[in-house]
Amino acid sequence: MREHDTQPGGAAPDSPVRVSQNLAGGLILVALAAIALWLLSDLNAGTLGAMGSALMPRVLAVGLGLLGALVAASSFFHQGPVLEHLPLRGPSLVILAIVIFAATIRPLSLGSVSLPGFGLIVAAPLSIIICGFATREARLRELVVLALALTPTCMVLFGDLLNLTIPMLPDALMDLFPEGWSQKAMLRVSAATMLAVAALLFFSGARSATDDAKAKD
Amino acid sequence: MLILSRRMALAGLGALVACGPAAAADWPQxxxxxxxxxxxxxxxxxxxxxxxxxxxxxxxxxxxxxxxxxxxxxxxxxxxxxxxxxxxxxxxxxxxxxxxxxxxxxxxxxxxxxxxxxxxxxxxxHHLLLVNPNVKANSLAELIALEKEKPGSLSVAVDGPRNISGLIAQAINKQAGTKMVLVPYNTISNAVQDSISGRTPVTIQSASVVEPFIKDGSLRAIAVAGNERISTHPDVPAIAEMLKSVELQxxxxxxxxxxxxxxxxxxxxxxxxxxxxxxxxxxxxxxxxxxxxxxxxxxxxxxxxxxxxxxxxxxxxxxxxxxxxx
Amino acid sequence: MDTLISNLSLGFSVALGLQNLGLAFVGCMVGTLIGVLPGVGPVATIAMLLPVTFSLDPVGALIMLAGIYYGAQYGGSTTAILVNIPGEATSVVTALDGHAMARRGRAGAALGIAAIGSFFAGTVATMLIAALGAPLTKAALLFGPTEYFSLMVMGLIFAVVLAGGSILKALAMIMLGLLLSTVGTDLETGDQRMTFGQPFLWDGIDFAVLAMGVFGIAEILRNLGQPEDRDLVRGTIGRLLPSQAEMRQSLAPILRGTLLGSAFGILPGNGAVLAPFASYAVEKKLAADPSRFGKGAIEAVAGPESANNAGAQTSFIPLLTLGIPANAVMALMVGAMTIQGIIPGPQVMTGNPSLFWGMIASMWIGNLMLLVINLPLVGVWVKLLQVPYRLLFPVILLFCCIGIYSINGQVTDVLFIGLFGLAGFILIRCGFEPAPMLLGFVLGKLMEENLRRALILSRGSLTTFVTEPISAGLLAVSSILLVAAIVPNIRRGREEAFAE
Structure with missing residues (x-):
């Protein structure tokens, strides 16, 4: 959280342009303030006795812009810590995982594209595996086991115990069950199946890992 | 929670028994x-x-x-x-x-x-029109008279000018020619608190919310919004008895x-x-x-x-x- | 005094009944569970459980719901300390130094002191409610829009003190938080402000979405970029519970936090939100070495956690004695009471004493249960941190997604935690701190509402803020605090300049 504490003046030697944190941060705030003012441009500020909807946000946006400008200006007086270049892999995969979760949890229609709702049983494993690759240490097999074990746990925890209304199973899967099964029963059976597969994968994985170790010996 | 899941299991069991072709007669499946x-x-x-x-x-x-x-x-x-x-x-x-x-x-x-x-x-x-007990008005007519003595002096706590109690207040202002000032609150409890303490001497609130405050005398109901009296307060007249067509509900x-x-x-x-x-x-x-x-x-x-x-x-x-x- | 004792013994005889003890336990367990899960909050859970309470007797129903409420407060601190996700405004402060402690391998001590401080605060607050509930109520009525606005101004000053780094940057973040709070439909005019015409923004930005983004997701992004930092957690675990020295260090902050929390909790306009922030600011001012704050100072966990729990407890006072709920959870309690045919208000104490005193006694029992449930759990939670981070962060992310989706069933909320996470990450990279922004956000809504009401009531005159005595007093304290916060900073800046 406190970059400047952990890395005093941590200039990245390989970064092509040396921009100070203050300059970049200040300019971002000025830009945000400008966007806010633009969005508020057609609203009425009113009077003190009958405040209009734009009065408070407009005052705040101007304040934010001024403070942002001051922060940016301060970078010219003393060279603060330098902005390091942003890593791409981590943030982009984490955000992608969130987007995938949002897109698959329930039916989605965006203009011409429309997706059926897949429910948690699909959304959770997808986002776990995608987001797992945000770090270079990721191992596919491990993530698959995690996904297969965590998803049914969440299904039972949120859907069955806490009774929250979260879509769990896709319609196509529910149609596979015999007529008259309750949703809870379908949920429990699917969860149990996933857990079994996870356990199978885990133990076979453990055995193959020990086999590997033995082979090395 | 235990009760809840047991009920669900029962519902599931019931569903298992009641299978059959989907038709309106069998709704819900x-x-x-x-x-x-x-x-x-x-x-x-x-x-x-x-x-x-x-x-x-x-x-x-x-x-x-x-x-x-x-x-x-x-x-x-x-x-x-x-x-x-x-x-x-x-x-x-x-x-x-x-x-x-x-x-x-x-x-x-x-x-x-x-x-x-x-x-x-x-x-x-039901919504009630209430006043702080220090307000010298026992009826809607007296309240309107009081307001007309000093137009714009009474503040009325409402849920917002475009929501039900705000609309009722504006309708009263329009029909009676008063100039009560609307103060918007998005939490009922704050509105009630300010009326009890007298900052907003008038308020329009859902009957259930203000029931305890009427009972202990910290607010006084003087009218029911709508065209008829309600069973819980038979002696409080409806607004429509004095101002026609303020019947928002x-x-x-x-x-x-x-x-x-x-x-x-x-x-x-x-x-x-x-x-x-x-x-x-x-x-x-x-x-x-x-x-x-x-x-x-x-x-x-x-x-x-x-x-x-x-x-x-x-x-x-x-x-x-x-x-x-x- | 005699009546107090006889009242309390009546209360304990009710609360110690087998069924009520069981219900308190169930409530505390469910509360802890939902508190630990990011996003899933007490409001939604209590609403879901309302129908279940129909079949219970009124005392039992309220005891269970109250257990959920403070169980969730406890659980929320756990998540804030372990993974830096404050579920509610009141645990933002706990996340600051609590998570810093966890990163230094002192998660156990942070969790332990939070539980102990909360229990102490809960005990004191319960006694306070029992002894002074009725007379304190009158104080709550003294606060109107003008006073609340000035109180919020004071809160903003706390936010300045909260900041670890540059005051200028903290001010900028507060301003950004305030600005974000004005997004949404304007109550008075119905205008949509900065919503891009999207219905999901009409009600503004949800606190949980913003907090989860700028704290939780941004924390994941930050950790992914700094492998050496997060491995520190696994390196040293240290002893599980706070050491004697740490306990001694925390004693005074717990006392002060309890006092502050009890005072703020009585205010019905959600004043309890300010309590942990006030406690943090006070501790930082009093500390011999304020620079430790933000890097894992145990006082900064002990004080605010006590304040938080004391506030949570005393916020029952306006409900029980005035019938005015202080926050959304209390409003649900009103719902639960009315369903049971009890109309909350002053008459409950006289008309239904076994309910009133039974509930108060169960508050203390609930707090004791939470301590008993939570202290053994500390070991489990700390073990959780030993899971390799490459496996832990996908789990955190998934819980965030499910939790936030479960609140309103809105896909856009899920997308927004990603967006705010990215934005928070960039701001952190630029040397800004998210905590002052969150406090600004929380205060912003209350501030604008109360400013507008105060100005309508004063018919447009700004002098109302200095002519009303309480408001004037609050503003005076704020200006003193502001000067006290800025002067050393300027002096330090000058010294640095000379040193160069």
Missing amino acids: KPVTVIVPQAAGNSPDVLCRIITDKLSRALGQQFVVDNRPGAANVVGMQSAARAANDGYTFVFATSAALVTNPYTIKNLSYDPLKDFVPVAMVAKS GWFMVMAPVGTPADILDRMSKAIAAAIAEPDVKERAPGLGFELAKGEPISPSGAKAFLDAQYAYTGTVIKSLGIEPN
Whole structure:
């Protein structure tokens, strides 16, 4: 959280342009303030006795812009810590995982594209595996086991115990069950199946890992 | 929680026994969703949960409450309007969503009359006009006289100029020629607190909320919003007894997406009628500030007639107050 | 005094009944569970459980719901300390130094002191409610829009003190938070402000979405970029519970936090939100070495956690004695009471004493249960941190997604935690701190509402803020605090300049 504490003046030697944190941060705030003012441009500020909807946000946006400008200006007086270049892999995969979760949890229609709702049983494993690759240490097999074990746990925890209304199973899967099964029963059976597969994968994985170790010996 | 899951297991068991071909006569075959366009725990939500609890038992399938709060009911109404009309989605609509929004919100994303069919009127909620005990007025007439002595001196705590109690206050101002100043509150408790302490000497609140404060004398009810007196306060006159046509009311109606089979609507409305006739529901409703619907309006056709009349009436009131949609 | 003792013994005889003890336990367990899960909050859970309470007797129903409420407060601190996700405004402060402690391998001590401080605060607050509930109520009525606005101004000053780094940057973040709070439909005019015409923004930005983004998701992004930092957690675990020295260090902050929390909790306008922030500011001012704050100072966990729990407890006072709920959870309690045919208000104490005193006694029992439930759990939670981070962060992310989706069932909320996470990450990279922004956000809504009301009531005259005595007093304290916060900073800046 406190970059400047952990890395005093941590200039990245390989970064092509040396921009100070203050300059970049200040300019971002000025830009945000400008966007806010633009969005508020057609609203009425009113009077003190009958405040209009734009009065408070407009005052705040101007304040934010001024403070942002001051922060940016301060970078010219003393060279603060330098902005390091942003890593791409981590943030982009984490955000992608969130987007995938949002897109698959329930039916989605965006203009011409429309997706059926897949429910948690699909959304959770997808986002776990995608987001797992945000770090270079990721191992596919491990993530698959995690996904297969965590998803049914969440299904039972949120859907069955806490009774929250979260879509769990896709319609196509529910149609596979015999007529008259309750949703809870379908949920429990699917969860149990996933857990079994996870356990199978885990133990076979453990055995193959020990086999590997033995082979090395 | 234990109780809840046991009930669910029973519901599941019941469903296993009752298999058969899908037809309106066998409705419901799977859990039914009831969308509430309000946050969980709000009074419409509580009423809806009491009723769906009864429906689940009576019809042998789980009735799931799906809270879709947001944007003055618009989020929930919009998703209900787009839901399949197969009899497995209903919406517990408020009067604000059905008859106020069309006149206060520009480009409303649903049409209350065209996207939905009424199933059953469920309940009305009553609003009272109250004053702090230090206000020297025992009736609406005296309050109006007091305000006219010093126009603009009285502040009235309301829920916002475009919401029900704000509309009632503006309608009184317009008809009586007073200039009470509206102070908007988005939490009821703050409004009540400021009226008890006398900062906003007048307030308009749902009857259930202010009941304890009337009892202990920290607020005095001087009128009922609407055209008739209510059973819990028979000696408090209705506003309409003095000012004609200030009849704005809050109410709740179960609706279905347009095209839902008529026989399902019929079964649902009969089940709702039975649910609200159960003694424990009847007993709890007044405490929550609701007067349960009776007779004709609980049927689909009766609900439709009520909705149409309210739609037209609210429109004239809002337009006469000079409120433009935005 | 005699009546107090006889009242309390009546209360304990009710609360110690087998069924009520069981219900308190169930409530505390469910509360802890939902508190630990990011996003899933007490409001939604209590609403879901309302129908279950129909079949219970009124005392039992309220005891269970109250257990959920403070169980969730406890659980929320756990998540804030372990993974830096504050579920509610009141645990933002706990996340600051609590998570810093966890990163230094002192998660156990942070969790332990949070539980102990909360229990102490809960005990004191319960006694306070029992002894002074009724007379304190009158104080709450003294606060109107003018006073609340000035109180919020004071809160903003706390936010300045909260900042670890540059005051200028903290001010900028507060301003950004305030600005974000104005997004949404304007109550008075119905205008939509900065919503891009999207209905999901009409009600403004949800606190949980913003907090989860700028704290939780941004924390994941930050950790992914700094492998050496997060491995530190696994390196040293240290002893599980706070050491004697740490306990001694925390004693005074717990006392002060309890006092502050009890005072703020009585205010019905959600004043309890300010309590942990006030406690943090006070501790930082009093500390011999304020620079430790933000890097894992145990006082900064002990004080605010006590304040938080004391506030949570005393916020029952306006409900029980005035019938005015202080926050959304209390409003639900009103719902639960009315369903049971009890109309909350002053008459409950006289008309239904076994309910009133039974509930108060169960508050203390609930707090004791939470301590008993939570202390053994500390070991489990700390073990959780030993899971390799490459496996832990996908789990955190998934719980965030499910939790936030479960609140309103909105896909856009899920997308927004990603968006705010990215934005928070960039701001952190630029040397800004998210905590002042969150406090600004929380205060912003209350501030604008109360400013507008105060000005309508004064018919447009700004002098109302200095002519009303309480408001004037609060503003005076704020200006003193502001000067006290800025002067050393300027002096330090000058010294640095000379040193160069």
